Amino acid sequence: MNDNSFKKAIPYLIPAIIVLTVFTFYPLFNAFVQSFNRLPNPDNYELSLKTYQWLFKDTTFLTAVKNTLVYSLVTVPISIAISLMIAALLTSINRLRVFFQTVYFLPYVTSAVAVAFTWGYLFNADYGLINQIMHNVFNLPKIPWLRSPDYAMSAVMIFGIWRSLAFNVLILTTGMLSIDPQYYKAARVDGANNATTFFKITLPLLAPVVSYVFTIGLINAFKVFTEVYALIGSSARVYKANTMVFYIFDQLWVYKDYSLASAAAIILLLIILVLTAFSRWLSAKTDYMN
Amino acid sequence: MELRPQKVALKTISYLILFFFALVTLFPFYWMIITALKDSNSALRWPPELWPKTFHWENFDRLLKAAPFGRYFMNSVIVVILDLSISMIVMSFAAFGFAHYNFRGKEILFMLFLATMMIPGEALIITNFRTVAKLGWFDTYHVLFVPYIASVFYIYLLRQAFESVPKQLYLAAKVDGCSDFKYFLKVLLPIARPMLITIVILKVIASWNSFMWPLLVTNSSRMRVISYGLVAFQSEAGNDFPLMMAASIFTVGPMIILYLIARKKIIDGIAKGGIKG
Amino acid sequence: MRIRLEDVTVKFKDRRNPKNEVIAVNHVNLEVPESKLICLLGPSGCGKSTALYAISGLQELTGGKIYFGDRDVTKLDTQERKIGLVFQNYSLYPHMTVSQNIAFPLKNAKWKRKDIEDRIQEVARIVQISELLERKPAQLSGGQQQRVAIARALAKNPEILLLDEPLSNLDAKLRRSTREEIRRIQKTTGITTIFVTHDQEEAMTISDEIVIMEDGRFVQQGLPQEVYEQPANLFVAGFIGSPTMNFFDGRFEDGAVMVGNYRVAAHSGASGAVTVGVRPESVRLKEDGLRVKVEIVELLGRERVCRLRTETGELLTMITDIDTLVEEDTQISVGFSPGKVYLFEAESGEALARI
Ligand SMILES: Nc1ncnc2c1ncn2[C@@H]1O[C@H](COP(=O)(O)OP(=O)(O)OP(=O)(O)O)[C@@H](O)[C@H]1O
Ligand SMILES: [Mg+2]
Numbered sequence: 072m073n074d075n076s077f078k079k080a081i082p083y084l085i086p087a088i089i090v091l092t093v094f095t096f097y098p099l100f101n102a103f104v105q106s107f108n109r110l111p112n113p114d115n116y117e118l119s120l121k122t123y124q125w126l127f128k129d130t131t132f133l134t135a136v137k138n139t140l141v142y143s144l145v146t147v148p149i150s151i152a153i154s155l156m157i158a159a160l161l162t163s164i165n166r167l168r169v170f171f172q173t174v175y176f177l178p179y180v181t182s183a184v185a186v187a188f189t190w191g192y193l194f195n196a197d198y199g200l201i202n203q204i205m206h207n208v209f210n211l212p213k214i215p216w217l218r219s220p221d222y223a224m225s226a227v228m229i230f231g232i233w234r235s236l237a238f239n240v241l242i243l244t245t246g247m248l249s250i251d252p253q254y255y256k257a258a259r260v261d262g263a264n265n266a267t268t269f270f271k272i273t274l275p276l277l278a279p280v281v282s283y284v285f286t287i288g289l290i291n292a293f294k295v296f297t298e299v300y301a302l303i304g305s306s307a308r309v310y311k312a313n314t315m316v317f318y319i320f321d322q323l324w325v326y327k328d329y330s331l332a333s334a335a336a337i338i339l340l341l342i343i344l345v346l347t348a349f350s351r352w353l354s355a356k357t358d359y360m361n
Numbered sequence: 362m363e364l365r366p367q368k369v370a371l372k373t374i375s376y377l378i379l380f381f382f383a384l385v386t387l388f389p390f391y392w393m394i395i396t397a398l399k400d401s402n403s404a405l406r407w408p409p410e411l412w413p414k415t416f417h418w419e420n421f422d423r424l425l426k427a428a429p430f431g432r433y434f435m436n437s438v439i440v441v442i443l444d445l446s447i448s449m450i451v452m453s454f455a456a457f458g459f460a461h462y463n464f465r466g467k468e469i470l471f472m473l474f475l476a477t478m479m480i481p482g483e484a485l486i487i488t489n490f491r492t493v494a495k496l497g498w499f500d501t502y503h504v505l506f507v508p509y510i511a512s513v514f515y516i517y518l519l520r521q522a523f524e525s526v527p528k529q530l531y532l533a534a535k536v537d538g539c540s541d542f543k544y545f546l547k548v549l550l551p552i553a554r555p556m557l558i559t560i561v562i563l564k565v566i567a568s569w570n571s572f573m574w575p576l577l578v579t580n581s582s583r584m585r586v587i588s589y590g591l592v593a594f595q596s597e598a599g600n601d602f603p604l605m606m607a608a609s610i611f612t613v614g615p616m617i618i619l620y621l622i623a624r625k626k627i628i629d630g631i632a633k634g635g636i637k638g
Numbered sequence: 639m640r641i642r643l644e645d646v647t648v649k650f651k652d653r654r655n656p657k658n659e660v661i662a663v664n665h666v667n668l669e670v671p672e673s674k675l676i677c678l679l680g681p682s683g684c685g686k687s688t689a690l691y692a693i694s695g696l697q698e699l700t701g702g703k704i705y706f707g708d709r710d711v712t713k714l715d716t717q718e719r720k721i722g723l724v725f726q727n728y729s730l731y732p733h734m735t736v737s738q739n740i741a742f743p744l745k746n747a748k749w750k751r752k753d754i755e756d757r758i759q760e761v762a763r764i765v766q767i768s769e770l771l772e773r774k775p776a777q778l779s780g781g782q783q784q785r786v787a788i789a790r791a792l793a794k795n796p797e798i799l800l801l802d803e804p805l806s807n808l809d810a811k812l813r814r815s816t817r818e819e820i821r822r823i824q825k826t827t828g829i830t831t832i833f834v835t836h837d838q839e840e841a842m843t844i845s846d847e848i849v850i851m852e853d854g855r856f857v858q859q860g861l862p863q864e865v866y867e868q869p870a871n872l873f874v875a876g877f878i879g880s881p882t883m884n885f886f887d888g889r890f891e892d893g894a895v896m897v898g899n900y901r902v903a904a905h906s907g908a909s910g911a912v913t914v915g916v917r918p919e920s921v922r923l924k925e926d927g928l929r930v931k932v933e934i935v936e937l938l939g940r941e942r943v944c945r946l947r948t949e950t951g952e953l954l955t956m957i958t959d960i961d962t963l964v965e966e967d968t969q970i971s972v973g974f975s976p977g978k979v980y981l982f983e984a985e986s987g988e989a990l991a992r993i
Contacts, residue, residue, distance in 0.1 A: 076462040079541065080464055083455060084455055086511070087454065087511040091511050091513070094509075097488065099485060102484050102485070157378075157379065174383045175383070179631070181620075182572070183570065184572050184592060185612035188595065188609050189396075192392070193392065198600065198602065233385070236386070294483060297572055297573065301572075316483045319486075320483075320573070323487055323490065323577075333487055336484035337484065339484060340480060343481055527729065529727060532723075532725065534731075536717075537742050537746055538746035543746070
């Protein structure tokens with residue numbers, strides 16, 4: 072293969088380059104420019120820092136950021152903790168492991184919207200199974216899960232945890248199964264019990280995988296939208312369940328304010344870049360093998 | 362080996378916990394299916410029916426009369442097929458360009474490709490929305506997938522698969538009278554088939570379940586894909602939960618079937634992409 | 639088909655340091671007569687594969703010309719050269735069955751289906767794989783894969799067959815039988831063949847002629863016996879023969895060649911430093927020869943292989959027949975058989991004479 076086959080390569084690369092240029096590179100650049108546009112209409116330009124000033128004064132945006140942060144910081148650790156437990160149990164059994172794995176991963180392949188509607192039914196204030204049981208069995212008051220600023224975010228988070236378990240369990244189980252059994256034998260010889268083995272052997276060796284799952288989880292949590300939109304609907308703002316992407320969506324769809332939407336998107340991009348960098352750092356730090 | 366009681370207890374508890382979470386995972390699906398077969402009133406009543414006395418299959422008829430879910434379904438099928446046939450070409454071409462040729466700046470270009478994986482799609486939607494508006498692409502099939510046909514992660518996986526094929530096989534193919542393109546078509550692609558299948562399946566799932574973009578770029582109900590159709594149907598259905606759940610089944614059903622058929626491929630694909638990062 | 643290389647050169651840019659050039663094939667000339675099998679023999683990395691690829695058209699030349707018969711093929715693509723090539727690791731298409739592998743070049747050349755089927759049967763018979771046609775490469779042993787690779791190379795009736803270390807992945811026994819197989823196939827088809835190897839024994843047994851390659855250059859071409867008996871330089875002398883030739887620092891003194899205090903033989907007409915080479919089988923016991931200590935004696939079949947050390951600390955190998963008694967840890971005196979001692983210029987390594 073000679074070293075200058077650019078001419079031969081270009082026909083193969085050009086479709087992808089065009090698509091990425093038009094639908095990824097250009098929009099990225101444009102979002103950046105628009106975020107400095109004082110005017111909401113993208114066809115007129117007046118560059119300034121005003122957009123960001125407005126953005127950070129916009130209480131809706133601040134609520135969205137707060138909600139996103141709460142959502143991320145609650146769902147990700149809880150989901151990973153549960154997933155770790157499930158993964159540890161899964162690797163300790165032989166019978167039915169494939170069955171359980173199959174079941175646990177199911178939510179990953181099914182449409183978030185469709186499943187959200189089922190959850191919406193379960194959460195329904197009057198007819199939902201959750202309230203019906205609380206009311207009729209435990210004699211508790213019915214909670215308007217999806218129609219109250221106090222509970223909407225909790226409902227979204229419960230749904231979010233339920234959905235994110237699928238990926239986390241799969242990756243953590245795969246990671247645990249790929250740990251060399253030699254280590255466990257050595258630990259057994261050294262007289263370690265199950266708990267010690269888990270905390271002193273499994274977890275440290277699994278650290279890169281955990282940090283990976285943690286980062287991916289955070290990134291996805293910061294982009295949470297479908298869960299909110301499908302569960303709470305377009306009135307999420309009213310029920311204090313709006314998130315950053317929801318805000319972008321709202322600005323774009325309802326208010327047609329491109330510059331605010333862009334500025335919010337750039338902030339989101341920055342957060343994700345920081346998280347990615349953090350993940351690189353974390354996985355470099357936790358990888359004992361290399 | 363003799364099992365001590367302590368060990369038996371531990372095993373039992375393990376299985377109980379696993380069953381509990383399996384139940385938590387499956388229950389919404391169970392509820393979806395069961396509700397879809399109840400009559401509208403019994404879906405509202407306490408105590409709930411865990412197993413309906415009679416199965417109301419006519420709910421599906423009612424659904425199809427209430428909203429064109431057949432059409433939505435077909436739209437989704439069409440979009441998935443178009444998406445796959447075009448994106449697999451675009452992506453495997455790009456992967457071949459990167460894997461097979463050497464030119465100055467190749468790795469830089471590839472890094473640039475990879476860097477796009479960090480960009481949240483939401484940041485791009487703003488401009489893409491306007492771009493497709495300017496192109497007059499609203500309410501078409503192609504608008505639903507064209508922006509996503511060059512999925513960098515899959516290009517990356519394919520490039521790796523292509524590069525794992527020994528270079529000598531290319532020389533052999535040349536001796537045997539193959540052009541580069543024929544080598545790509547007749548040798549590389551068949552050898553990379555396991556990877557291609559994995560990518561096709563993952564792409565089908567992503568394409569079928571995509572939601573936000575269709576919501577933005579389709580207006581007329583004729584062009585709705587199933588996930589959008591489902592959302593649009595929500596307000597219409599109101600508290601008619603059986604109808605709503607029947608509609609949901611249309612959406613999740615095909616993917617569950619695909620999952621049960623290709624479970625291993627899907628799980629391996631996600632796990633591989635996941636572990637390697 | 640006759641093959642002729644004229645001043646062929648292939649240079650590579652060093653990937654890391656583009657200013658550096660690797661000259662993989664360095665101004666070589668070669669003439670391969672019709673229907674002969676010649677071996678390209680040389681150590682790893684000397685440019686054998688590159689030379690072969692240049693002949694096949696897979697590798698562009700930096701300079702020089704290649705002729706097949708009287709036709710200048712330098713600018714021709716691989717496909718147009720009518721060659722068959724067998725690769726170092728076979729390079730069978732893993733997703734195709736044996737018969738599909740063999741059919742592949744024929745399909746590309748747009749043969750008719752019927753002709754392809756006939757041809758598959760025919761070459762399968764030649765290389766004796768008729769019962770393996772429906773298997774995938776992964777279901778074949780190394781030797782079988784090898785034969786499939788040869789069948790594929792032969793399928794489209796090439797005028798030239800090129801083999802790049804085709805036996806290097808086989809175990810010793812299989813290597814010997816496959817070697818004979820290749821020779822048989824080459825003889826029956828009469829196809830002009832270039833066979834690349836770094837195994838001198840292989841080269842000695844299989845080929846009509848041997849070309850020895852060192853560092854991108856062809857240093858000697860000749861019959862197997864010739865390169866063994868009349869090595870052109872120190873490199874060839876050291877490369878051919880097993881165990882390898884013994885070398886000593888020698889000098890001319892009073893019209894004779896001296897190694898230490900041992901007067902090897904009378905020789906005049908030269909002066910200064912010289913390297914003396916002698917093969918292990920030409921070393922024998924001799925009174926008032928070179929005084930050596932016997933370190934190790936190994937019985938190999940009908941021969942004794944003795945490792946000896948001179949008083950100045952040089953190692954040498956001697957091969958004697960089994961009846962000659964040599965005991966470890968004894969002092970003996972050895973000499974070199976007349977007419978079997980090679981003299982090389984110490985500086986350039988060029989062969990000077992055989993005495
Ligand atoms: N594509 C290339 N780019 C740069 N250098 C190369 C390339 N191909 C070969 N070389 C260099 O050219 C020299 C000759 O390589 P070649 O593969 O021809 O050796 P060889 O004699 O076949 O070795 P072996 O017995 O190990 O197969 C080596 O130094 C090698 O590093
Ligand atoms: Mg080689």
